[in-house]
Amino acid sequence: xxxxxxxxxxxxxxxxxxxxxxxxxxxxxxxxxxxxxxxxxxxxxxxxxxxxxxxxxxxxxxxxxxxxxxxxxxxxxxxxxxxxxxxxxxxxxxxxxxxxxxxxxxxxxxxxxxxxxxxxxxxxxxxxxxxxxxxxxxxxxxxxxxxxxxxxxxxxxxxxxxxxxxxxxxxxxxxxxxxxxxxx
Numbered sequence: 152x153x154x155x156x157x158x159x160x161x162x163x164x165x166x167x168x169x170x171x172x173x174x175x176x177x178x179x180x181x182x183x184x185x186x187x188x189x190x191x192x193x194x195x196x197x198x199x200x201x202x203x204x205x206x207x208x209x210x211x212x213x214x215x216x217x218x219x220x221x222x223x224x225x226x227x228x229x230x231x232x233x234x235x236x237x238x239x240x241x242x243x244x245x246x247x248x249x250x251x252x253x254x255x256x257x258x259x260x261x262x263x264x265x266x267x268x269x270x271x272x273x274x275x276x277x278x279x280x281x282x283x284x285x286x287x288x289x290x291x292x293x294x295x296x297x298x299x300x301x302x303x304x305x306x307x308x309x310x311x312x313x314x315x316x317x318x319x320x321x322x323x324x325x326x327x328x329x330x331x332x333x334x335x
Contacts, residue, residue: 188211194206286305316332
């Protein structure tokens with residue numbers, strides 16, 4: 152798949168021109184720098200063979216920085232192309248790796264999800280043999296021996312006696328659970 156960029160979406164309309172200039176001038180600068188460096192070092196090492204002083208060693212001092220600058224700018228000139236190539240090579244491998252891991256992990260994820268669902272369902276419904284009491288404020292089920300609601304903290308004990316029948320009612324009850332008489 153070839154990636155094509157919309158030319159109108161570019162920030163700088165002269166981008167293509169600048170990139171073309173970089174892709175032309177800087178490799179030539181890199182090549183010239185390498186050539187000067189080679190001439191300088193050949194001149195230097197040939198002087199060891201008894202040919203006198205190295206006459207062109209100064210070329211190495213000019214060629215080394217030129218090689219570094221030319222190489223760095225050439226890298227910037229081709230960075231987009233290199234990035235697209237690397238992405239094109241890496242994306243299928245990453246996709247295959249993800250799919251392989253996902254396929255292997257799917258049964259485990261399903262088991263965990265099933266266990267969570269069963270745990271939530273078990274927490275919402277009373278278990279066999281377990282007695283529960285509902286909170287009069289929030290309607291949350293609590294253990295029968297709990298004194299305060301797990302959800303809202305309201306007192307669970309029926310402490311308000313009915314003056315008519317004596318039945319104990321919730322602390323904030325307005326009417327008796329047994330006889331229906333209005334409580335104070």
